Amino acid sequence: MDGDGEELTAQETALYDRQIRVWGADAQRRLSKAHVLVYGMKGTISEFCKNIVLAGVGSLTLIDDRLVTEEVLSSNFLIPPDEDVYGGKTIAELCCDSLKDFNPMVRVFVEKGDLSSFDVEFFSKFDVVVVSCCSRSAKKLANEKCRKASKRVAFYTVDCRDSSGEIFVDLQDYKYSKKKNEETIECHLKYPSFEDALSVPWRAFHRRMSKLYFAMRVIEKFEEAEGRSAGDVSEADLSNVLKLKKELCTAQSLNESHVPDTLLERLVADTTEFPPVCAVIGGILGQEVIKAISGKGDPIKNFFYFDASDGKGVIEDISDSNAGK
Amino acid sequence: MASASSPVIKDAKVLMVGAGGIGCELLKTLALSGFSDIHIIDMDTIEVSNLNRQFLFRQSHVGQSKAKVARDAVLKFRPKINITSYHANVKDPDFDVDFFKEFNVVLNGLDNLDARRHVNRLCLAADVPLVESGTTGFLGQVTVHVKGRTECYECQPKPAPKTYPVCTITSTPSKFVHCIVWAKELLFSKLFGDKNQDNDLNVRSSDAASSSKNVDDIFEHNNDEDITQYGRRIFDHVFGYNIELALSNEETWKNRNRPKPIYSKDVLSDDFAKQNGNLDNDNACSDGLSVSAMSSLGMKNPQDVWSLRENSRILLEALRLFFTKREKEIGNLSFDKDDQLAVEFVTAAANIRAASFGIPLHSLFEAKGIAGNIVHAVATTNAVIAGLIVIEAIKVLKNDVNKYRMTYCLEHPSRNLLLMPVEPFEPNKSCYVCSESPVLLEINTNRSKLKDVVEKIIKAKLGMNLPLIMNASNLLYEAGDIEEDMVAIYDANLEKVLAELPSPVTGGTMLTVEDFQQELKCNINIKHREEFDEEKEPDGMVLSGWTQPASAEETKDKSVSNGANTSDAPTAAESENDDDIGIVSPVKKRKLPDDSNKPNTDDAKHQKQLQVIDDEDDLVMLDGNLDGFKKRRVS
Numbered sequence: 001m002d003g004d005g006e007e008l009t010a011q012e013t014a015l016y017d018r019q020i021r022v023w024g025a026d027a028q029r030r031l032s033k034a035h036v037l038v039y040g041m042k043g044t045i046s047e048f049c050k051n052i053v054l055a056g057v058g059s060l061t062l063i064d065d066r067l068v069t070e071e072v073l074s075s076n077f078l079i080p081p082d083e084d085v086y087g088g089k090t091i092a093e094l095c096c097d098s099l100k101d102f103n104p105m106v107r108v109f110v111e112k113g114d115l116s117s118f119d120v121e122f123f124s125k126f127d128v129v130v131v132s133c134c135s136r137s138a139k140k141l142a143n144e145k146c147r148k149a150s151k152r153v154a155f156y157t158v159d160c161r162d163s164s165g166e167i168f169v170d171l172q173d174y175k176y177s178k179k180k181n182e183e184t185i186e187c188h189l190k191y192p193s194f195e196d197a198l199s200v201p202w203r204a205f206h207r208r209m210s211k212l213y214f215a216m217r218v219i220e221k222f223e224e225a226e227g228r229s230a231g232d233v234s235e236a237d238l239s240n241v242l243k244l245k246k247e248l249c250t251a252q253s254l255n256e257s258h259v260p261d262t263l264l265e266r267l268v269a270d271t272t273e274f275p276p277v278c279a280v281i282g283g284i285l286g287q288e289v290i291k292a293i294s295g296k297g298d299p300i301k302n303f304f305y306f307d308a309s310d311g312k313g314v315i316e317d318i319s320d321s322n323a324g325k
Numbered sequence: 326m327a328s329a330s331s332p333v334i335k336d337a338k339v340l341m342v343g344a345g346g347i348g349c350e351l352l353k354t355l356a357l358s359g360f361s362d363i364h365i366i367d368m369d370t371i372e373v374s375n376l377n378r379q380f381l382f383r384q385s386h387v388g389q390s391k392a393k394v395a396r397d398a399v400l401k402f403r404p405k406i407n408i409t410s411y412h413a414n415v416k417d418p419d420f421d422v423d424f425f426k427e428f429n430v431v432l433n434g435l436d437n438l439d440a441r442r443h444v445n446r447l448c449l450a451a452d453v454p455l456v457e458s459g460t461t462g463f464l465g466q467v468t469v470h471v472k473g474r475t476e477c478y479e480c481q482p483k484p485a486p487k488t489y490p491v492c493t494i495t496s497t498p499s500k501f502v503h504c505i506v507w508a509k510e511l512l513f514s515k516l517f518g519d520k521n522q523d524n525d526l527n528v529r530s531s532d533a534a535s536s537s538k539n540v541d542d543i544f545e546h547n548n549d550e551d552i553t554q555y556g557r558r559i560f561d562h563v564f565g566y567n568i569e570l571a572l573s574n575e576e577t578w579k580n581r582n583r584p585k586p587i588y589s590k591d592v593l594s595d596d597f598a599k600q601n602g603n604l605d606n607d608n609a610c611s612d613g614l615s616v617s618a619m620s621s622l623g624m625k626n627p628q629d630v631w632s633l634r635e636n637s638r639i640l641l642e643a644l645r646l647f648f649t650k651r652e653k654e655i656g657n658l659s660f661d662k663d664d665q666l667a668v669e670f671v672t673a674a675a676n677i678r679a680a681s682f683g684i685p686l687h688s689l690f691e692a693k694g695i696a697g698n699i700v701h702a703v704a705t706t707n708a709v710i711a712g713l714i715v716i717e718a719i720k721v722l723k724n725d726v727n728k729y730r731m732t733y734c735l736e737h738p739s740r741n742l743l744l745m746p747v748e749p750f751e752p753n754k755s756c757y758v759c760s761e762s763p764v765l766l767e768i769n770t771n772r773s774k775l776k777d778v779v780e781k782i783i784k785a786k787l788g789m790n791l792p793l794i795m796n797a798s799n800l801l802y803e804a805g806d807i808e809e810d811m812v813a814i815y816d817a818n819l820e821k822v823l824a825e826l827p828s829p830v831t832g833g834t835m836l837t838v839e840d841f842q843q844e845l846k847c848n849i850n851i852k853h854r855e856e857f858d859e860e861k862e863p864d865g866m867v868l869s870g871w872t873q874p875a876s877a878e879e880t881k882d883k884s885v886s887n888g889a890n891t892s893d894a895p896t897a898a899e900s901e902n903d904d905d906i907g908i909v910s911p912v913k914k915r916k917l918p919d920d921s922n923k924p925n926t927d928d929a930k931h932q933k934q935l936q937v938i939d940d941e942d943d944l945v946m947l948d949g950n951l952d953g954f955k956k957r958r959v960s
Contacts, residue, residue, distance in 0.1 A: 007626055013690075017374045018702040021694050022462045025628050043357070047708060054380055054704040077353050077402045102380055163716075275357035276719075279350065279712030284743065286705040287463065298737060306744060308716045311730045313744025 008032075012105065016056055027294030031056050032105075034293045035125060039063045039115050039142075040132035041091045043075025043273040044160045047282025048130065048289075050078070053099050055290055059107040060099065061126070062092040063115070075273040115142055124149035128289050130156045133230045136198075136220045143170055143194040154292045157194065158285050159216070161231070162270040163308035165281035166216050168194060169288060169300050176295045191302055192319040200318050202252035210305040210314050214259040215267055218245045235269045266309075280306050284313065333722045334359045340428040340453075341365040342415050342444055344391040346702050347434030347458055349379045350711030352408070355432075356399045358715050361406040364428070367392040368414040378704035416443050416790060418805075422844050425451035430718050433457045434711075436700075438483055442758075442788045443843060445470065445478035449759055450844030454721045458710050462701040465710040465734035469717050469749055472759065474726060479788075480753035487887060496571055497581060498682050501675065505695045506887050508674035509660045512563060513667065515544050517647060517658040552648050556641040560589040564677050584682045592637045616650045618642035618669045619689070627690040631673070633680045640673035662697025671696050698887060709734050713744070755870065757787070763835070763848035768823065768866040770831050770853045775802060776819040781864045787847060789840040796836055799828035805841075823851070 008016070008025060012032070020028050034057045038045050041064035053060060066072070072091055073081050078098040079091070086094065092110045099108045111118075115131060115138050123129055123146045131142055139157050146153040147170075155170040174189045192200075198217065222241050223230060233241070241264055249256045284304060291297045303316040339360055341351060344367035355363055369391050371382045381398035382391070390412035399408060413419070415435075425431065425447045433455065435441050441457065448455040448470065455470040457478055470477050493499070494507050515524050543562055546555050568586040571577065618639045619625070631639065643666055647655060651666070660667055672692035679686050693699065713732050720728050730746035739745060755762045766782060775794075779802065783792045791805040802815045823830035830836065832853030839846045857865045 007628075013627065014373050016377050018699070019377055019704075020690075021699060022701045022703050025690075050380055051705050051708060054377055056377070075357055077357055077399075080402050081404065101383065103376075104384075275354055276712040276715040278357075279354045279708045279715075280744070283705040283707075283709035283712065286708070287703075290705070300743075304743065311713075311716070311732055311744065311746030312742060313734075315738050315741045315743055 012056070015103075015105070019055065023290070023294055023296060027290075027296055028056065030294050031058070031290065033058045034127045035059045035061070036128040036130070036289065037061045037063070037111075037123070037126040038130045038132070040134060041076070041078075041095050042072070042133055042160070043275060043278035044158055044165060044282045044285070045130065045132050046076045046078045046095060047278050048158070048285045049095065049099055050102060051282060051286030052289055053102045053106045053108070055286070056103060057106055057293070059109060061109045061111055062096055062099075063111050063113065064092040064095075065090050065112050065114075067091070068094065071272060075275045075278055118142075118145070120145045120148045123153055124151065126153055127151075127293060128154045128156070130158060130285070130289070132158050135230055136224055139168075140193075140195045140198075146170070147172060147193060154289070155194075156285065156289070158281060159230070160273045160277050160281055161216075161219075161267045162272075163274045163277050164212055164267070165277050165306050166212060167281065167285055167288070167300065167304040168197070169302045169304075170194060170197075171292055171299060171301075174292075174299065176291075176297070176299065178297055187298070189299070189301055190319075196320065197302060197318045200320060202249075202254040205318070209258070210303075210316050211258060211260060211263055212305045212307060213303060213316060213318070214245075214248075214254070215263050218248055218259060218264060219267055221248065231271045233268050233271060235265075238265055238268050241268050274308065277306065277308050280308075280313070330359060334719065335361055337429045337722050338362045338427060339364070339718070340425070340431045341434065342431065342440070343367055343434035343436065344379075344395040344410075345369065345375070345434060345436060346378050346704070346707040347460060347711055347714070348391070349381045349395055350704075350708045351432060351434055351714055352395050352399050353381070354711050354715045355718075356403040356406055356408075358719075363406070364409045364411070365392045365396060366411040366413060366415050366420065367395075368412065378702055378707055380704065415440055416842075418791075418842055420447070421842055422447060422450045425453050428453050430721050431455045432714055432718060434714075435459075439788065442479055442483075443790065446758060446788075446840075446843035446845045448472070449477055456714050456717045456721065458714050460702065460706045460710050460734070462703065463706055463734070463736035465706045466731065467710055467713040467717055468731040469721060469729045471721065471726075471729070473752065475729060475749035476752050477756060477759035479758040480750070480756040489887075496577060498678065498684065501679055501684055501687055501692075502695055502887065504675040504678040504682070504684060505671065505692060507678060508671045509696050509887070512674050513658075513660055513671055516559070516644070517655050517667075520656060546648065552645050553641065555648075556644045557589045559644070560637070560641065560677075563674075564588070564681060568681055582683055585680075587633070587677060587681050589637065589641075592634050593641075615665070616646050617665045618646055618673075619665075621646070627693070628688050630686050630688045631676065633677065633686075636673040636676040636680070636686070639669055640677060643670035643673065660696065662693060662699060668693045668696065695887075706734060709744070757847050757870065758845065761846075761848075762870065763850050764868055764870040765850045765852060766866060766868050767852045767854045769855060769857070770823040770829075770851065772822060773865060774820060774822050775826060775830075777864075777866070778823070779819065782849075782866065782868055783838055786868055787838065789838065789843065789845065791840055791842055793839045793841065794836055795839070796826070796828045796830055796834060801826060801828070801830075801836075 008028060012028070013020070016028055036052060036057050036059070038049060038060070041049075041062060049060060049062070067088075068079060068086055068091060073079060076095070078095040090110070090112070092112075096108050096110050099106075115134055123142070129142065129146050131139055143155050146155045152172055152174075157166075157168040159166050170191045170193055171189065172191055174191065175186065176189075177184050177186050202214070218241060219233065222228075222237065222244050223233060225244070242261055245259050245261075245264060246256065249259060284306070288300055291299050300315050301317050301319070303318055304313065305316065306313045337360060339355065339362065341348060341355070341363060344352065344365050348365070348367065352363065352365060367390070370388050371379070371386045371391055371394060373384070373387055376382055376384065379391070381395045386394045390410070392410035392412050396408040396410040400406070431444065431448050431453050433441060433444055435444070445455060445457075449472050452472050454472075455478065457468045457470060459466060468478075469475055489503060489506055493503055494511065498504050498507065511524060544559065546552075565586045565588040568584050572583060572586070619627075622638055622642055624631070624635070624639070646666055647670070658667070660671065662668065668689060672687070672689045675692055675696075676686045687695075713734070717730065717732075729749050731749050733745045733747065735743055735745060752759050754760050757764050764787075766778070768778070779792065779794070783789050783794070792802070793800070793804070794802040801818055803811070807815075818826060830851055832851060834851040836849040836851060837846065838849060857867070
């Protein structure tokens with residue numbers, strides 16, 4: 001047990017009994033001191049927020065200035081479908097009310113603003129930053145700011161489209177412990193930034209690289225080139241998306257069969273989240289954040305994919321050190 | 326997959342069994358996914374320790390029906406759907422085959438083997454697909470059971486609750502759990518439980534020479550005896566004298582470390598009686614469950630590992646508190662993980678015994694987990710598993726047979742997979758539950774009574790609830806709602822040995838056993854056998870041709886299990902309130918050096934070849950260890 005924290009209160013011990021049995025009292029203490037920021041409150045992020053509020057993080061800050069729409073309601077169980085309670089409140093404000101209720105021991109706050117408007121100092125206030133529903137340049141920028149912070153800020157991106165989802169993890173220079181054969185061993189991992197990971201040439205990947213990785217990059221690039229916001233594509237864009245795929249595959253010397261048209265079609269045609277996939281991805285992400293805060297257990301390095309159509313949840317390591325293999 | 330407006334989802338009528346950790350997540354995800362006719366059964370009420378993951382519940386709901394509160398909470402964000410809640414046991418006769426037939430799919434989020442088996446049988450009888458699930462800590466799995474297409478829940482052996490040979494518990498403990506079982510099942514029961522119950526504490530702990538009558542008296546509290554003196558007498562007897570006695574049997578210690586007798590005077594100063602808890606001091610709290618030796622001794626942190634001296638003080642103080650504050654309950658107590666004083670007593674006793682045998686001591690928090698068979702549970706795994714259940718349920722509703730998968734949620738990735746789908750197995754042709762294959766019972770028909778067959782075989786092993794037994798066309802026994810005059814006849818039959826029944830049961834007889842509620846019928850071929858090995862076959866009968874639970878430990882001797890709330894407890898009501906139990910260990914890649922995904926590394930039985938589903942050409946064969954249910958894994 002580490003000596004840094006004060007003891008858990010009797011109330012905490014009673015409430016968190018079952019999970020302390022999983023990750024230990026010292027991990028629970030670290031959780032209760034951690035500050036988490038999320039940006040973009042769609043279904044997957046809502047699931048994630050529920051998970052870490054239940055786990056007992058110190059504080060959770062939400063950013064999403066949008067007002068409620070049908071689509072937002074469809075996969076978000078934090079917002080009651082009752083226009084009377086909206087009262088001009090933003091999505092973040094509405095979610096905040098529900099989340100506070102889940103665990104009175106966790107402080108939940110709302111911040112306003114666009115992701116790009118926050119500076120390094122702002123991100124430095126958090127131990128974990130999770131962003132969703134934003135462009136690839138916004139993700140890169142936020143990631144860079146987190147990396148410039150005076151202390152380590154764990155950075156994640158998460159996005160779900162149709163029946164599949166992607167998580168990206170940047171823990172920078174990360175040391176942790178894990179149990180192996182009754183012994184605790186210390187481990188050390190070096191993570192690339194989002195930008196560095198994305199610049200690893202495609203031909204360097206192993207043959208079985210998740211097809212979702214390529215598909216997500218193609219759509220991301222398409223949205224960026226067209227000046228669209230994240231998720232703003234439809235079936236009408238398919239032919240242009242397929243054209244872009246061809247170009248990217250040629251530029252990266254990748255056989256086009258690695259990015260099936262049917263997959264792109266699925267992701268472009270239906271950008272709404274599929275609630276069971278939100279639950280799966282939000283659960284895995286919650287677990288990863290708990291690992292990163294507690295410094296216990298093997299974290300994902302550095303991409304995770306889940307697709308309900310084949311049921312596989314795959315970890316892909318996309319970093320320079322891994323490239324030449 | 327399928328959108329929320331798809332008729333496959335919108336028009337489906339779904340039965341959920343369990344509104345606990347998985348259940349809360351599942352109900353939420355079903356509602357979000359567009360399911361609009363959901364029925365949910367759960368007999369439990371909400372407890373504080375549920376709130377960290379069963380997110381539909383709040384502090385203010387403690388004590389209320391889980392099914393009902395879960396329903397109300399989900400209706401808040403999906404007011405237009407229909408959710409019907411039942412605060413009831415799924416084994417109630419109301420939930421019969423006709424009830425099950427109303428549903429398109431049944432989804433289990435259960436906490437015990439007994440209820441799982443029962444639901445499996447009803448689903449088979451009603452021909453309704455079942456999606457089954459379980460989680461422990463970071464591990465979880467979802468399986469699909471469709472009659473005639475995939476294996477049923479009982480096609481594969483399910484591990485029996487872990488039991489320990491009596492001699493390990495009474496004489497040669499080597500793990501902390503052995504000390505816990507001794508403290509809980511033997512010492513605690515002896516001092517505070519039913520005096521008429523058999524208890525191995527006096528059978529094995531003393532020499533056979535001393536009569537059991539004599540030994541009994543040692544544990545008896547004489548009315549005029551000072552309670553502290555009594556406590557020290559018990560202490561010296563079980564931790565000192567009994568150990569000396571055991572040491573005298575040199576044979577036992579040839580290849581073992583010799584235990585060290587511990588006497589109270591060695592660990593506690595003589596003026597202990599004065600400084601240890603004060604009778605006048607602690608009368609503030611007089612209601613049973615709030616009495617605590619820790620608080621009367623000023624010890625706060627349940628995570629601390631106490632010294633031998635502290636454990637000794639707790640033990641004596643707890644004993645004193647039982648005799649002074651809870652005197653009325655003595656003789657009727659059984660261990661309950663929510664009974665603070667009982668947990669303190671058992672922790673202290675187990676630790677003192679552990680100290681004697683050179684086993685590391687444990688904190689109250691840890692001891693409580695072991696003694697109470699507390700299941701490790703986190704919200705995230707439940708959320709993931711619930712998502713996977715819904716994905717599987719939608720495939721079942723779409724009759725997408727080729728896409729059915731069993732999915733394992735792993736703690737450590739195997740071949741980069743954190744979520745591993747595996748193609749379901751075909752039904753096991755020799756499964757007595759889903760195929761009609763008979764079982765064979767070897768039994769001494771001149772000695773065993775019908776009652777033994779009903780209790781030890783038909784209920785305990787075949788998992789029937791309300792059995793009816795026929796010998797050809799003659800009815801021998803029927804349980805349940807029957808006429809009074811028949812009750813007398815059946816009760817008389819129960820007491821008869823098989824060969825002397827009105828229609829005699831002898832070698833070569835085929836009995837037909839039926840449970841109308843489960844709509845399960847099973848034929849038992851009787852084979853007469855004269856002798857049974859008392860140690861290896863303590864039941865005096867041997868059942869074969871059924872899926873034998875994979876016993877966690879070889880029981881060469883009569884055995885003790887860790888607690889009454891085992892997975893085959895007679896009713897779900899008696900199982901613990903925790904949810905999320907019953908995980909099958911994940912499949913494991915062959916030759917993978919890291920064994921950390923495999924709960925029981927030493928238990929390589931029942932290995933099975935599994936095939937990982939892959940859209941690539943190179944399929945990989947995996948070894949699967951399917952018997953690693955972790956529910957009762959206590960060490």
